[in-house]
Amino acid sequence: MRTLDKDGYALPPVYQETVPTTENKTGLWRFLTPIRREKISPCRKSCPLENNIPRWINEVKEGNWGKAWSVMKKYNPFPAITGHVCYRFCEDECSRGFLDEAVHIGEMEKKIGLWRHRNYKFSETKPGNAEANEGKKPEVAIAGSGPAGLSCAYYLNVLGAKVTILEKMSQAGGLLATGIPEYRLPRDILQKELDILQSEGIIIKTGLKVGKDITLNDLRKNYAAVLLAVGAQESKLPQIAGDAVSEVAGAVEFLRDIHLNKIKKVQGQIVVIGGGNAAVDAACMAKLQGADKVTLLYRRTREEMPAHSDEVNAAREAGVDFVFCAVLQEIIGGEKIQKIRACRAAPSRRGERLQILAETAFDLDCDFLIMAVGQESGLSRFSSLSFSADGIAENGAAVFAAGDALSGPATVADAIFSGRKAALLLAGILWPEKNISNLSVASSLNGNEPIVELEHLNPRLFLRQGRFNTAEDEAGRCFGCGICNNCGVCWAFCPDLAVGGSDFEILLDYCKGCGICVRECPTGVLEMEEVSSGGA
Amino acid sequence: MINTLVGDFSREEFMLSGHNACSGCGPAIAMRFIMKVAASGAVVVIPASCWSIISGVVPLRSLKTVVLHCPFPAAAATGGGIKKGLEAVGDSRTQVIVLAGDGGTFDIGLQGISGAAERNEDIIFICYDNEAYMNTGTQKSSATPYGSYSATTPAPKVKSDPKKDIMEIVAAHRVPYAATATIAFPGDLSQKIQRALETKGFRFIHILTPCPEGWGSPADITVKLSRLAVLTRLFPLYEIKNGAEYKLNFLPEDYLPVNEYLKPQKRFASLDKLQIEHIQESVENHWKELCCKTGTRK
Amino acid sequence: MGRKLMNGNQAAALAVKYSRVQVVCAYPITPQTSLVENIAQMWAGGEFPGEYVSVESEYSALSYLIGASYSGARTFTATSCQGLAYMHELLHWAAGARLPIVLVNVNRALGAPWSLEPDQLDSLSQRDTGWIQFYCADVQEIMDTLIFSFRLVEQTRIPCMVVYDGFVLSHTYEVVEPPLQEQVDHFLLSPPSRAAFHTDKPQTIQAVTDSRYLSRVLQERHLSMLKIPGIVKELDHKFQEIFARSYPLAEGTNLETADTVIVAAGSLAQTVKSFLNTVEDRKEKLGLLRLRLFRPLPKDEIASLLSGDNIKKIVVIDRNVSAGVGGIFAQELRALLQGIPYRGKIFEFNLAGGIDLTPAMMEKVLQAISEDPGSEGKIIWGVDLQ
Numbered sequence A: 001m002r003t004l005d006k007d008g009y010a011l012p013p014v015y016q017e018t019v020p021t022t023e024n025k026t027g028l029w030r031f032l033t034p035i036r037r038e039k040i041s042p043c044r045k046s047c048p049l050e051n052n053i054p055r056w057i058n059e060v061k062e063g064n065w066g067k068a069w070s071v072m073k074k075y076n077p078f079p080a081i082t083g084h085v086c087y088r089f090c091e092d093e094c095s096r097g098f099l100d101e102a103v104h105i106g107e108m109e110k111k112i113g114l115w116r117h118r119n120y121k122f123s124e125t126k127p128g129n130a131e132a133n134e135g136k137k138p139e140v141a142i143a144g145s146g147p148a149g150l151s152c153a154y155y156l157n158v159l160g161a162k163v164t165i166l167e168k169m170s171q172a173g174g175l176l177a178t179g180i181p182e183y184r185l186p187r188d189i190l191q192k193e194l195d196i197l198q199s200e201g202i203i204i205k206t207g208l209k210v211g212k213d214i215t216l217n218d219l220r221k222n223y224a225a226v227l228l229a230v231g232a233q234e235s236k237l238p239q240i241a242g243d244a245v246s247e248v249a250g251a252v253e254f255l256r257d258i259h260l261n262k263i264k265k266v267q268g269q270i271v272v273i274g275g276g277n278a279a280v281d282a283a284c285m286a287k288l289q290g291a292d293k294v295t296l297l298y299r300r301t302r303e304e305m306p307a308h309s310d311e312v313n314a315a316r317e318a319g320v321d322f323v324f325c326a327v328l329q330e331i332i333g334g335e336k337i338q339k340i341r342a343c344r345a346a347p348s349r350r351g352e353r354l355q356i357l358a359e360t361a362f363d364l365d366c367d368f369l370i371m372a373v374g375q376e377s378g379l380s381r382f383s384s385l386s387f388s389a390d391g392i393a394e395n396g397a398a399v400f401a402a403g404d405a406l407s408g409p410a411t412v413a414d415a416i417f418s419g420r421k422a423a424l425l426l427a428g429i430l431w432p433e434k435n436i437s438n439l440s441v442a443s444s445l446n447g448n449e450p451i452v453e454l455e456h457l458n459p460r461l462f463l464r465q466g467r468f469n470t471a472e473d474e475a476g477r478c479f480g481c482g483i484c485n486n487c488g489v490c491w492a493f494c495p496d497l498a499v500g501g502s503d504f505e506i507l508l509d510y511c512k513g514c515g516i517c518v519r520e521c522p523t524g525v526l527e528m529e530e531v532s533s534g535g536a
Numbered sequence B: 001m002i003n004t005l006v007g008d009f010s011r012e013e014f015m016l017s018g019h020n021a022c023s024g025c026g027p028a029i030a031m032r033f034i035m036k037v038a039a040s041g042a043v044v045v046i047p048a049s050c051w052s053i054i055s056g057v058v059p060l061r062s063l064k065t066v067v068l069h070c071p072f073p074a075a076a077a078t079g080g081g082i083k084k085g086l087e088a089v090g091d092s093r094t095q096v097i098v099l100a101g102d103g104g105t106f107d108i109g110l111q112g113i114s115g116a117a118e119r120n121e122d123i124i125f126i127c128y129d130n131e132a133y134m135n136t137g138t139q140k141s142s143a144t145p146y147g148s149y150s151a152t153t154p155a156p157k158v159k160s161d162p163k164k165d166i167m168e169i170v171a172a173h174r175v176p177y178a179a180t181a182t183i184a185f186p187g188d189l190s191q192k193i194q195r196a197l198e199t200k201g202f203r204f205i206h207i208l209t210p211c212p213e214g215w216g217s218p219a220d221i222t223v224k225l226s227r228l229a230v231l232t233r234l235f236p237l238y239e240i241k242n243g244a245e246y247k248l249n250f251l252p253e254d255y256l257p258v259n260e261y262l263k264p265q266k267r268f269a270s271l272d273k274l275q276i277e278h279i280q281e282s283v284e285n286h287w288k289e290l291c292c293k294t295g296t297r298k
Numbered sequence C: 001m002g003r004k005l006m007n008g009n010q011a012a013a014l015a016v017k018y019s020r021v022q023v024v025c026a027y028p029i030t031p032q033t034s035l036v037e038n039i040a041q042m043w044a045g046g047e048f049p050g051e052y053v054s055v056e057s058e059y060s061a062l063s064y065l066i067g068a069s070y071s072g073a074r075t076f077t078a079t080s081c082q083g084l085a086y087m088h089e090l091l092h093w094a095a096g097a098r099l100p101i102v103l104v105n106v107n108r109a110l111g112a113p114w115s116l117e118p119d120q121l122d123s124l125s126q127r128d129t130g131w132i133q134f135y136c137a138d139v140q141e142i143m144d145t146l147i148f149s150f151r152l153v154e155q156t157r158i159p160c161m162v163v164y165d166g167f168v169l170s171h172t173y174e175v176v177e178p179p180l181q182e183q184v185d186h187f188l189l190s191p192p193s194r195a196a197f198h199t200d201k202p203q204t205i206q207a208v209t210d211s212r213y214l215s216r217v218l219q220e221r222h223l224s225m226l227k228i229p230g231i232v233k234e235l236d237h238k239f240q241e242i243f244a245r246s247y248p249l250a251e252g253t254n255l256e257t258a259d260t261v262i263v264a265a266g267s268l269a270q271t272v273k274s275f276l277n278t279v280e281d282r283k284e285k286l287g288l289l290r291l292r293l294f295r296p297l298p299k300d301e302i303a304s305l306l307s308g309d310n311i312k313k314i315v316v317i318d319r320n321v322s323a324g325v326g327g328i329f330a331q332e333l334r335a336l337l338q339g340i341p342y343r344g345k346i347f348e349f350n351l352a353g354g355i356d357l358t359p360a361m362m363e364k365v366l367q368a369i370s371e372d373p374g375s376e377g378k379i380i381w382g383v384d385l386q
């Protein structure tokens, strides 16, 4: 650049004309290339629903409740319910737990559910699925209105079927209504869920027992497909000497009677046999309903109890006494039960043979005995049918099974998952030609998906920080394992400014392949690959 | 931005892709952060160092700001002169930022820094410390830590003297602002640049910037090493105001053993157990001193 | 303004003030000290409105000015011997970066051993740094050349070193005629000069280059240097118009008639001049060539001054020695006279170490070269003649 000064002298060049280094394609240096590969988070892996937890947490973080619900519903249509009752297997595996404390996933799930409840507009919704298959909707019957039945109904309805639920009890909801204590699941939550489903076009008929009030064959005739989600509610009552007395009940039945107000008051000394949730809930309920003393006998040690520790603790707080390594031997009494006799067993692990210790018998006063040593599947009533593990009737009939009925007693989340899986199976029958996209129903994992390991993550990027009160803040504690949540850490640390755009794409023209983005990525979604894929 | 130590900062960039830093270069990251906060309305002075290459070989330039190069030992004085010159021509607004390596700061530039600090020149002097003369191929500087290999302290005669405490030297000049920072804590770093911008007089920021090339560490752990340096307390993050008011900016929750930091670096490969213990001990002593000065109990 | 008695350093300080220098930055060293003290005095008293910055070394002084000059400020520093040597790296930088800095070097011998004598090697060993060099012969010239230099450097963006002998000029009082401020303002470009950058335009200044680019830079610098004599002449006209004084690139005395020409720079030339004036009716016809602009060497000017057939012998007086070669002025002159018609002999008379030139010594030299024509090619050492 030549300029003249005020006296007209030519001035020498002072400025060097320069050009941006972007001319220089440093991508040529690279021999490893970072790529984004989403992985399954440990929480998702451990969730019976395979719920894509980090995805909706990411929306909660921004306060996008609507978006959070849109992600959630593909996996779990009833977060208000699971938010209350689920045992939160996800939190046990949360990667954040290795840094400070697991993210409060269940609480956020509950809040999404409650948000949905608050924001659901009954007036605006049209019964049934508006877009799909109007006019020629295939009809499906579902026996059982527990979480499995409700979940399947929800998804089939979304996919465009006309769904009728038949429930033998007077109240819909399965164990949500008749099993789980109200202090854990307030019934208005359940009711709201049922109201929404009905408002969406699902028909729920209560007081109709399939196999009695209407036969399976009738259903098969009138419906394109049938799902049996009849639960596993019939308590097994093992033959114990002298047990033919009226003061003995199965736990599920006991709870059901309480919930249906058939039992108004509990009195005297109650003994509960069993170590599962049903046993603990029944014991707890008995105590809360006025029993003088409740003693729970479990044949193995405390550690071996299948019941969730939260519930055991709740029962303890309620005043239930626990006797471990004790086995019921005999019910003593004539017309009326008076005592039970039990003896000691050597401590053992689940699945091991129980070893009864000789001469250890002891008696307990007992006015009422609750047995919770197993429940039988409602499918046993339909003995003509057998089902594959996926719940497909093996005789080729369009009959399916799901939930506890198929798996045996499990959890609400398992039941919802089972209902979701069944919905996709049924959809295959209802619309054989149609490719069911997973836009509205998540399909299940095939087990080959990469899982996030702790070493993929970068916990030291975070400060130790206990749980927050607001969901938005708490969501910020989530590492986002396995998903790209646009945190921007890759962008932030790139020495080469080779991460750009709003979705942080790798700019291959400039990426030198140092791998800092991969190392620093807090979610473990970035990997180095030994190909120089594109770019300069 | 998620709730991490990274912190929020602007997406506007004042550095350009295509620069010539090695893959995984710590000083490149540091500059990017500095520029985000300070580039607009500032000129940058760079003495001989890796950054004299990274900023662009003619006709290229990698910074979206004015960069003035100067001789190796001259940075502080040149910076002061630029500021004085700008004032003389009626510009009292433009900030002058000097960015020198550890060689240009701890060694050959020290006299100039001392002079500029004593005169309280109105500049921000930033030392990016990669703990050796990297531009010339990893020779030792007085910032090279005890036990480190360099081309001029080859094994088994690795560096036997400790790193110079530049912060104390600067603090002894009673300058208005001095701080340490490192690239794994960009939020903290940005804040310190901001604080420096808001202060008048001689401001000094010492930034630890791992150098994969010179440290013999994999390129991908540059930021991780920077973080480990803080978590092991080898490189505490603190500020000194007016040479006397010390403030610790980050208190590691649990102290990691220094070996976690040393192990991935080939330059420390020859250290034996005793030497590592020695380093651990000196880290702890330094930490204690610092805690005393900052009034920190831990 | 009336005439005043002052020494070289005082004159230089005044010139700095009149030139409205904006940033002065220096480090004290004998015999420059009183120069910067004078500026500091004026600065403290409010007479000098620029900035006076005391730094911790000559290295920083010139670094500082490089910075200030990058910013476009008018800058000045002064030093001597060790200080100038200490600045060496920056001298190159300033010239390479085309920064219009003016520097006074008061000649003094470089150690070891320590000495305060006015040897010229300090400035001469910086001859290849790309700076313009003027060697002044009296106090008035110091003042005028300095004022002149500010105009020259800002116009050409080549830094300039104004050199004069330690003590002999720096501390010796002479009557001078200080200029009027308006005259100086009229002569100089009004500061600030161009900055090397625009604060709002991304730019890297003096970044690493490849050989091709660098070669162009150096070529450009060389070509710019070649133009300096012409520009100096032109500016001198202007200077003369305003100040009624004029300075040649190189000054000839009696060259049309002389058979023996003495070549000298700085105060030595003054000594020789008075020798010419005092000594009459001698067998040689003596003449004097005073080197004033030494970098770039005004080749054509000198060649034409020395082109007369009358000149048979040239005696170059050096108060410096490039060990193993000889006096630097002598070398330069020999190189310059290569390929021009002059066919006479060149003798070297060396006062390295700051030996004082006396008339007696001059006589001895003249005698020596007339008696021993073989002394061409040998150095006649002043110290041997004492």
Ligand SMILES: Cc1cc2nc3c(=O)[nH]c(=O)nc-3n(C[C@H](O)[C@H](O)[C@H](O)COP(=O)(O)OP(=O)(O)OC[C@H]3O[C@@H](n4cnc5c(N)ncnc54)[C@H](O)[C@@H]3O)c2cc1C
Pocket (backbone or CB within 6 Å): A085, A086, A087, A143, A144, A145, A146, A147, A148, A149, A166, A167, A168, A169, A172, A173, A174, A175, A176, A179, A180, A181, A184, A208, A209, A210, A211, A229, A230, A231, A232, A233, A252, A255, A277, A278, A279, A281, A282, A378, A402, A403, A404, A405, A409, A410, A411, A412, A413, A415
């Ligand atoms: C006491 C107790 C507490 C529990 N607490 C929890 C908990 O806190 N968290 C958790 O995750 N899980 C809990 N569980 C387990 C969980 O409730 C069940 O795994 C889950 O409800 C199973 O759902 P489902 O839909 O398969 O069956 P169910 O909920 O059992 O529903 C089956 C439904 O089918 C109806 N039905 C049966 N036969 C017919 C028929 N022939 N015709 C029409 N209707 C029929 C039943 O009346 C019932 O309504 C608990 C279980 C019990 C027993």
Ligand SMILES: Cc1ncc(C[n+]2csc(CCOP(=O)(O)OP(=O)(O)O)c2C)c(N)n1
Pocket (backbone or CB within 6 Å): B048, B049, B050, B051, B071, B072, B073, B100, B101, B102, B103, B104, B105, B130, B131, B132, B133, B134, B135, B136, B141
């Ligand atoms: C006076 C001088 N001596 C030596 C050099 C050669 N030199 C250039 S850069 C450098 C080392 C720079 O080290 P540092 O300041 O730590 O910066 P880094 O290269 O590590 O980024 C050296 C020795 C020089 N340019 N100038």
Ligand code: SF4
Pocket (backbone or CB within 6 Å): B020, B021, B022, B023, B024, B025, B026, B027, B028, B050, B054, B130, B134, B135, B210, B211, B212, B213, B214
């Ligand atoms: S040698 Fe080190 S500091 Fe220099 S460019 Fe390479 S990685 Fe960066």
Ligand SMILES: [Mg+2]
Pocket (backbone or CB within 6 Å): B101, B102, B103, B128, B129, B130, B131, B132, B133, B134, B141
């Ligand atoms: Mg270095």
